[in-house]
Amino acid sequence: MAIQVLIPTPLQKFTNDEASVSLEATSIDGLLQALEGRYPGIQARLCDENGKLRRFLNLYVNSEDIRFLDNQATVLSDGDEVSIVPAVAGG
């Protein structure tokens, strides 16, 4: 279950400046754990102390906001692309 994850610039300090990484996971929660396993410390930036994604972060699976899917329980399939995008102002 290879998942491609797009890492925003502020988090690339954890990923050795890699903007895109490939991980094995079957859900968003699993993906967050996999990220932490490979890049220790990154989960604390992404999630609060209860393990919930921070409210100013948006996650997308193949361009769909996970809040329109199943939030952190969203199931991932082989080849899915997950984007991590900090919230931005309007236009």
Place this chain on the structure above:
Amino acid sequence: MLEVGFADGARTPLLACRPVTGIPLTATLSRSTFTGLRCKECGHPYEAGARHVCEDVCFGPLEVVYDYDAIRSRVSRATIEAGPTSIWRYREFLPVEGDPIDVGTGFTPLLKADRLARRLGLSSLYIKNDGVNMPTLSFKDRVVSVALTRARELGFTTVSCASTGNLANSTAAIAAHAGLECCVFIPSDLELGKVLGTLVYNPTLMAVKGNYDQVNRLCSEVANTYGWGFVNINLRPYYSEGSKTLGYEVIEQLGWRLPDHIVAPLASGSLFTKIRKGFDEFIKVGLVDEKPVRFSGAQAEGCSPIAQAFAAGRDFITPVKPNTIAKSIAIGNPADGPYAIDIANRTGGSIAAVTDEEIIDGIKLLAEMEGVFTETAGGTTIAVLKKLVEQGKIDPSETTVAYITGNGLKTTEAIASSIGAPYTIEPQLASFHEAWERSQASHGAAAPRA
């Protein structure tokens, strides 16, 4: 690369260091009154570079930190009144160091709307008309003037934005004036007026097959890859400060006093929060006497995530997929929505949504009563103003200001099938006479003009 310049007449050196990552840092904040950036959520401090989120702690939005003692020592009502008739009369409250890009933005009319007030049953109503803002007829000229001034100071040569239309117009126009390269992104279904009103300045225009939230996501990824200054992404802390001037101007134009109630459109929620910040700052430095001001927000039902959260008593936003004619405020995932809800709650205001039909009626009502032709966002504001009065949520005796943020000539499609048509006649008196009789018959049931 190390760029050395001089920020002001005192020849204070301004050092803008641009590392190979493309993220410039400012070493010296010379004449400015701002001291850096700070996370709005956790307070973590940052240098005043090109960044917009709390990347070290919580990903909250960053905001500019000012030295209000310095501002207080430099500014008075008299110094402001002696300044240019643009947003730069308030430059001590804006996050720039040197000479601003001044294209005449701001100081738009505050119109006493007596006819509309009478129609609605209000005693004191004003329209803040940014539909005639310069150079591109929307409030976005305020935020872009600030953002591009800061972009230039930070060493960017290419600027960009994700836009629902008005921001694209403004970024392209002011970038042209400043001689900056420009690439802007819009949803591909925007109104023709907003597309042409961007292309005329000859930027690179990307029409993305998706809604605004998808455009924004793409731009965040582009911003990660290209070393550009995105006004609403990595320049967001500076950009958003420009909206404060809508607060300052209303205070000054009311004769250095605060209104009782304001109504403004809500898209991302940023404008709403910055009007409040503008009021608070003038109170803080002693330019206006403190008093309560109620803040009410307007959304279109087809994209009303903030109104829905407000109605449900939630302090968090559940994103929606937009489906409304009010494209300029169709942001389904509003970043500043929680802050807007907080302000409405704390001030005793309200947040309401109206249908597309009510929005068109709002556009027509403002035009017919006050001679102001606004776009759909303004129609939303007027329709919500009307609704809140009818619901008893605006006291008729309050001095109320409705913010009109854009010009109707950009979105004529929205009202094309909802207004009258011309009488086509022959160049003969008899033909006119016949048409005039017909026009009077069709207007017969209408109420006489007040």
